Amino acid sequence: xxxxxxxxxxxxxxxxxxxxxxxxxxxxxxxxxxxxxxxxxxxxxxxxxxxxxxxxxxxxxxxxxxxxxxxxxxxxxxxxxxxxxxxxxxxxxxxxxxxxxxxxxxxxxxxxxxxxxxxxxxxxxxxxxxxxxxxxxxxxxxxxxxxxxx
Numbered sequence: 001x002x003x004x005x006x007x008x009x010x011x012x013x014x015x016x017x018x019x020x021x022x023x024x025x026x027x028x029x030x031x032x033x034x035x036x037x038x039x040x041x042x043x044x045x046x047x048x049x050x051x052x053x054x055x056x057x058x059x060x061x062x063x064x065x066x067x068x069x070x071x072x073x074x075x076x077x078x079x080x081x082x083x084x085x086x087x088x089x090x091x092x093x094x095x096x097x098x099x100x101x102x103x104x105x106x107x108x109x110x111x112x113x114x115x116x117x118x119x120x121x122x123x124x125x126x127x128x129x130x131x132x133x134x135x136x137x138x139x140x141x142x143x144x145x146x147x148x149x150x
Contacts (some may be wrong), residue, residue, distance in 0.1 A: 003109060004052035010102060011048060014041035017098075021091065029076040030139070032070050037132060040065065044125055051118055059122050069135050073142065103129035105131040131138040 015038045022034035040062060050057045103126050110122035 004048055005050045007105070007109075008045050010105070011045040014038075014102070015128065016100070017095065021070040021088075022094075025088070029072045030148070033072055033135060033139070036065060036068065040128060040132070044128065047121060047125065051121060056117055059124065059129055060122060063097045065128075066131055068135060069138070073138060078144075089140055090150065092136055092139045092143060096133060096140065099129050099136055103133060112142070 017032045018038035018041060022031045022038065025031050025034070036144075037093050044058075047059045049059075050059075106122045106126035106129060110126060113119040113122055
């Protein structure tokens with residue numbers, strides 16, 4: 001199995017998933033969060049493509065994504081604009097499972113990688129997937145119990 005092709009397909013699928021999901025919500029905060037996640041998956045795709053080509057382009061992780069998302073959640077909570085379709089909770093839970101598996105995948109790749117540059121990139125990707133897990137856990141919480149956010 002070509003791990004780069006596998007990872008690129010995984011990221012492409014994630015990008016399309018979050019983009020499509022963002023179209024299915026009328027909540028502007030949730031739409032914004034899902035769009036950020038789609039953009040993040042697109043960045044991951046490009047990082048892996050560069051790795052496959054043996055291009056050592058620098059990748060800077062989006063370290064502020066959790067802060068941005070938390071601010072969106074808090075604004076929604078303060079404005080009491082938590083009009084979410086409860087049927088989406090199962091979709092968020094499935095997405096959380098996918099992100100957990102993605103984090104494990106990248107962590108395993110990092111553990112097996114001997115090249116320090118690639119190892120570092122895999123660890124960065126694993127961490128960003130972990131952040132996606134935090135976001136999705138909060139989306140599930142928001143959908144199931146809006147008053148228990150963050």
